[in-house]
Amino acid sequence: MSPVDWYLTLATGLFCIGAYGVLARRNVLLIVMSLELMLNAVNIALAAFANFMPHAGARGTFFVLFIITLAAAEVTVGLAIVVANYRNRRSVQADEFSELKG
């Protein structure tokens, strides 16, 4: 295995854990946290590529910075929705939010 593969294995593992969390968890807070986990797995992969491919310059790092910023914004909006929903329904369980079902 080349050095970058270790990082990619870690990233894949984190991503899968995050994906499982998104799919399996009922609690919206935990789903959001799992989403963060997936984003960070991608960040690790990007940072690793950036480090091991010098000719690509700093592009990978820039991407990581963008994703961190976007993730922060997303968490803000996501948590705001969770709070708003909690005020309305006294619940943070995702399967209870089904008003739009046809």
Add this chain to the structure above:
Amino acid sequence: MHVMITLIPLVPLVGFLVTLLLGKNVLKRRPEVVSLTAVTISWVLSMIVVAHVFGHHTKAVDFNLFTWVSAGTFHVQWGYLVDSLAAIMLIVVSTIGMLVHYYSIGYMRGDGGYYRFFAYLNLFMFAMFTLILANNYLLVFLGWEGVGLCSYLLISFWFHKKTASQAGKKAFLVNRVGDWGFTLGLFLIFTTFGSLQFGQVFAKAPHVSSGIVTWIALLLFVGAVGKSAQFPLHVWLPDAMEGPTPVSALIHAATMVNAGVYMIARSYPLVSQSHTAMLVVMIVGTFTAIYAAAIALTQNDIKKVIAYSTISSLGFMFMALGAGAWVAAIFYLFAHGFFKGLLFLGSGSVIHSMSGEQDMRRMGGLRKKLPITFWAMMIGALANVGLFPFAGFWAKDEILGGDFAAHYYFVWVVGLATAFLTALFMFRLIFLTFWGENRAAPDVQRHIHESPRVMTWPLVILAVPAAVLGLVVGLPPDGGWLHTFLAPVFFNVEKEHFVWAGTGGGLLLLSLAVVLAGIYTAYVAYLRRPGLPARVAALVPWAYQASYHKFYMDEFYEGAVIRPVMGFATWLWTFVDVKVIDGAVNGLAWAWGALGRALRPLQTGRAQSYAFGVFGGLFVLVILIRYFWGA
């Protein structure tokens, strides 16, 4: 000259638009003023044009106004052609048209659709003028359809009457059959000659194979059979009598029904090249002549008798065309326009005075009460049966002479028999209507009066040409003024089929004797011994019934055409439309509904199950890409 010719059809068109748009609300009490003015202007212009043609009859006026249709290689001009044939038609159409307009003031007074009636009459004049003045087949077709439309509108003028609206529909539909043939003829002319212009078509006509010419001539004749009410498409004309009587006189006796004869005569360079087509024209004409005369014998409706007489006369004209007696046919058309128009207007006057009664069995003895109408109709009848020296005599005799000279002896005999029958039924009409005791209900009898002057004057005016036209234009019988006048139209091409008509005094005397015998038979049967017709009818009931029921032609069409078509239409409706088409559309809607209901459970409403789909899809996608694309 060009401006005047252009104005002849244009003025009635303007009159039509003005009367139709402003008739009800602006012109109010006197809506006829505009259309009368228009038709009178047209008459004056026509007479000026005709006078010009009289002076220069060897040189036709032929000019184009503008390009009417231009598509690819297909170009049609809007143009007029005035030669001696068109001039004869102009005299008939404009004169009778104008007189009928004036007559209608009296006849239609007080009718709810008064202004509409005059608007239609003007539209008819426009279409008829276009038909006879056109210099190409497509423009003829425009006029042809235009007069057909007006015929329909005017037959069903009293549209609240079921029989009238039915008769209008019948006329329209039967004419479609003829127009189908005419249209095919136009197509064939265009593909053969590359033009529809008379001049170009006729110039090339001698160089085309006789097979194609025969087809063209026969297809054009199919159109003529429809429009001129020849067997077997004659059934619409008797029913067309549902329309107001001035319409019957103008459209269904004097002008429109002659369009077929005119068109065949106009196509002389084409038709005369095909012996087969000429023969077909003659046979159909001859058969129609005697067939219609046999029906007229037993009809009781005064207008129906004259209608069948018209069909018979038109058959006579086609008989002449087919036998090659072209001038005689036009001569007969010329005379027939006046005397048949006169007879119809006269019958209208009778009906008017009898408070709408049309059944001759309830008329009688009107000679004293309607003297002007009586004398006018007497002259019309004498001209129609062809008694010396009235107009019909010379024309009919030229036709019979033409048949004889062309060695069509059988046709000649049938023609004589038709002349006998014509004399018989025409004087049956005269005797039943004007002699004997009046058989109407007492309250009708009290109201019998001569028609107003606006109606009797046209009768008097029309009686003049009906009486003397033959003497003026037809003498001597084999080379009168009319022959010289029409010579440029009918002598340009091969002379093979032209027959000098009017052979000898023996034939003249013979046909005269036949006519007198017919009149005498009518006199015996309907005046001297009134019981005789009933006894003859009882003697040969099948013959009487066949004639009375018009040889069951309507029943034949009912069974052979109308019923099957109606049955087919009902089947299309109840099975194809309701079951198949509606079934398919409804079934399709149901199928999509079912599919939706089947797929509904997939929409769980849980975001995570959708997310599962997203991840699953992504997973499958990655595998697929890896499998098919990557290494």
